[in-house]
Amino acid sequence: MHWSADGNALATVEQGEVVKTDIRAGRKTVLLAKDKLHRPGSEQPMPVADFAFTADSATVLIFTNTARVWRYNTKGDYYLINRASGQARQVGLSGKRPSQSLMYAKLSPDGRTVGYVSEHNLFIEEVATGKTTQLTTDGTRKRINGTFDWVYEEEFGCRDGFRWSPDNKQIAYWQVDATNIRDYLMLNTTDSAYSHVVPVEYPKVGESPSPTRIGVVSVTGGPNAIPPTTWLNIPGDSQQHYLTRLEWLPAGGSVIVQQLNRKQNESKLFICNPASQSANLVYTETDKGWIDIKARWSRDDPSGWEWLERGKSFVWVSEKDGWRHLYRITTDGKKETLLTPGDYDIATISQINEATTQIYFIASPDNTNQRYLYRTSLDGKGKAERVTPTGQAGTHGYTISPNGRFAQHTFTNYQTPPAREWISLPDHKAVNETESIAAKIKPATKSNVNFFKLTTDDGVTLDGWMAKPTDFDSTKKYPIVFYVYGEPAGSTVNDDFSIGQNRLFQGDMAKAGYIYVALDNRGTPNLKGAAWRKSIYRQIGRINIRDQAMGARKLFAQHSYIDTSRVAVWGWSGGGSTTLHLLFQYPDIYKTGISIAAVGNQLFYDNIYQERYMGLPQENREDFVAGSPITYAKNLRGNLLYIHGTGDDNVHYDNAEVLINELIKNNKQFQVMPYPNRSHGISEGPGTSQHLQTLYTNYLLKYCPPGPR
Template structure:
């Protein structure tokens, strides 16, 4: 890492005394007088004026991890950066993971040397305990760490999210039990280490960690925050106070895909949703005070998949759009009226000459309605029969049926299936992360390998009934 002084036109290397390529997550203090970073599982602070380096933790090893995470947190909970500056710059809150009792799983590296060698990774297989986790707050003045007294077994619980609670005296954390069907939001006193639960939730299947690994959606000068929950059957936005009072803000029977922007000045929340078609995404807005219904911001004549990068003041946004037959394009729009102020012209017609995906729905014998797409061969003749190939994923991490550019492409096939006379298709089974409600997404709980396979098979049976599909 380097710090560039734009006025003096100078460069200063950070952490030059540390091993090469060992620094991670370098961040300025709020007043930009210091930079903190992680090196070899310890946290350091470096004063930019004097160059003085303070080693804030000294117990870090490959098995005692400060300021970053082990494999489970990285891979399953999307955790990488494991420390946070306090708003006043006087303290740093951080995760510490104790993997001393977690056995190594040996990975084989066959690319970085002439002979392969093993790489040990701390990995708890089924039935083994994960790493112990705790949260500490270290004072830059005293070097002392205060550990948060989070209730519950620190081995059988995860703490996937932690931030300063809109001030320098409290932290806010999300705790999940190991089965991840109990979630608690807690406020922690940074000086005393005491903890109180603000909100708690249980689910028969699982509860997701807060989607964003960094940040917290505070409103009302830090007195309240926004939270996504599926507890009423849909992923909705709630306003939660520090005392735990909750208010439902999105009352309609459809999922909030993600919160895009909180515009407190104008009393609006912008979010992504697609109430009528789970293959698409559109921008919606709702009043921050919960009054009225959510309304669509994206124009009705732009069917497909949209995304937005909204400016800090909420007045303009970079707008990205594509669908299965229109190449990705972007423009700049004003909000909330969605008027173009710059950029490209959004196409209204197909930019793909042939082999356009056709979207369809099938209802299986189990009463499950599934979305699908199909690409037919060149010069398709409905009186003839064609072999069909299905693209299957079927797990809870991704959708295959989306109205976006690239849908219908077969990257696993050399050449063109359409040119070679094949029908290429995909259907979306239950358990996919489609915005179709909690029951759809969580039907796969304890059913992976049975429910998803049956959905795919029953949908395929319906598709095979079409006269032009060769079933021989």
């Protein structure tokens, strides 16, 4: 969605047209009709993936014909369409850019120029004339200008790698030099009679990061000449740090850059002036574990900066006092003010409203499985005030208008399917009562689902949920299936409608006669303070696994209706690794496991993720070995179904093969299912999802039979 300048309306794509909706009146106006959404020479309307208006609203930039790059559809074609005449021009044609090669095209602040990346180089094009200027020429598959390599995108959320200056005259951009990063060679064996290699530049843990630098280039150079780039003189060894955020100061002239060291436990902010080549360190933070970046609390998007006072100060997030809090910091770094004091974490920033001196954020001090909207003052003198009314316990989300007067409010809990409404703020009243969540929601009966807490024999209190079988009889014994993740990237115990559901099981787990359970161990990203989250540092594969196993034992001791001879566990990615660990390290507890896309050997995963949470293998290799499932594969006693896509560019298929070799060496019998050329999500190709569901369901039914006994 794109907000209007006054914040009272928004533009979206509806039924193939760009439509403006007045929030209070509910009135819709077509801004760009289907009959004007045509490629030149074609009668077929183009699908709209995204759009942007020029400053005068006369022209619309349309993103269409998209293609996937790694996880997201970030490559495609862009068209400039005159709203009055309907005349369309494809961006990049005058620069002879290949079709479906443009990335992150965006208009300059004045709307007169569009910048974009194509084939790893930066270009600009005048909206009025189509005149194209190439800003960089050295781009290759491994020298990347204006966007990022695989690992920066996957682990930092960095995708769009260039920024227009406020005065429209310059562009600041990242350049990633992956020329010395070794390729992981995936093998495509199905799309032709002869196999071919698919190389992915991928720095494994222990490998130095790709040198990355930031350049500033003028867009007002002379005709036919490639304008020179000024490289920012940021201190440090570029092979031992990361540059994770970049934005222009509101007044222009200088940029602010966040630098993380390789271990990601030291963050520095520099104010850099390209003209003077100065780089002034204004703020430093260190941590015994690691420092999260903005992508953690901003929907995996590190772009933007939370400026105040037109750049004199900004809002910053830090865990320096043991909780994830909001701070107001002057741009020179000399003064900081804590905005959210107290023993609780903020989850995300929702909106900053300088006009009312308020900041809205998501938190849940009393129940970390839920989410609510709060606000507090920007001067640090206020107390956090809950804005979400009582009466709808669960998970709330908000997309707030720039003026802070309206928000799209979403709500769900374990009994309520996701619903949304438009509300006014700060009173949190539905704009249209007949369309309010209160009028629309129809809670489902889930009397068999409940949340609980348990304390293990280690003294660790875990959150969990349990979905009991239909027609449950406490005098009988039922099989139990654990759904696990267990690593810092995600949690499984959240109050939303997915609780108790299993998308891979064909049918209803409860009706089939299974107890279905999830637990969140230490190290998961719950709002329980930094000590909870960072206790897993250098302990992945150990502390999280013990918490899960001790939690299972406590459940068994508390509930006589659990059949301990029928215990299954499953998970995907990090959850697949956790599944392997539980089967291997605690074979007396877990009898059956289904592991999907698992990291079998931590030394095979990427450097940014693994070094963030585990340190450097050059210094503490023993932790990586002790935390890898392959180390314990010899202990397998139960039933294992191991599933992996051979085209997984995230968790490479070599993880599967080294684990399979270790199981073979120890004469461990198991079942394996490779999905040819499928990626980490195992979704490509006709019939894949159904096949995976059938495989999963049949295995579970066979080796962990359902129903009471």
